Amino acid sequence: MSQLPNPRPLVTSANEVFWNATAEGRLVLQRCSSCDTVAWPTRRHCPTCWTETLVEFDASGRGTIYSFTIVRKGQMDYKDAGPFVVAYVELDEGPRVMTNIVECEPDDVEVDMPVEVVFCDTGHGNALYRFRPAR
Numbered sequence: 702m703s704q705l706p707n708p709r710p711l712v713t714s715a716n717e718v719f720w721n722a723t724a725e726g727r728l729v730l731q732r733c734s735s736c737d738t739v740a741w742p743t744r745r746h747c748p749t750c751w752t753e754t755l756v757e758f759d760a761s762g763r764g765t766i767y768s769f770t771i772v773r774k775g776q777m778d779y780k781d782a783g784p785f786v787v788a789y790v791e792l793d794e795g796p797r798v799m800t801n802i803v804e805c806e807p808d809d810v811e812v813d814m815p816v817e818v819v820f821c822d823t824g825h826g827n828a829l830y831r832f833r834p835a836r
C-alpha cells in the first residue's frame with residue numbers, strides 16, 4: 702500500500718463549513734429545503750433551483766465506488782506516492798465525490814465496492830476525506 706501525502710486544501714468562504722467539519726471527523730453535505738436536492742461540495746445556491754435554502758447536514762460517510770483509476774506515477778504533492786487509487790465514490794445520500802481509496806491494495810479495488818470515509822489530518826486545522834473498504 703502506498704503512503705499518500707495530506708496536502709492542505711484550498712479553503713474559501715464557500716467551502717469552509719465543509720473543511721472545518723473534517724477536523725471533527727464529519728463529512729458535511731447540504732440539502733435544499735425548497736427542492737430536496739442534496740449538494741456537494743458546499744455552496745451558496747442550490748445547483749437545481751438556485752435558491753439560497755441549503756441546510757448543512759452530516760453524511761453517513763458510506764457509499765460505493767462508482768468509478769476509479771490506478772495512478773502509477775503521481776505529480777506535485779503525489780510525485781513520491783506509489784500506485785494509488787483515484788475514485789468517484791457515490792455517497793449513500795447521492796452525490797459523487799472524487800477521492801482516494803486507501804487501506805487496501807489498488808488491485809483489490811472494484812466498482813460497486815462498499816466503502817466508508819476516513820479522515821487524514823493535514824496539520825492545518827482540517828483533514829482530507831478518503832475512503833476505505835467498508836468494515
Ligand SMILES: [Zn+2]
Nearest residue numbers: 733736747750
Ligand atoms: Zn433546490
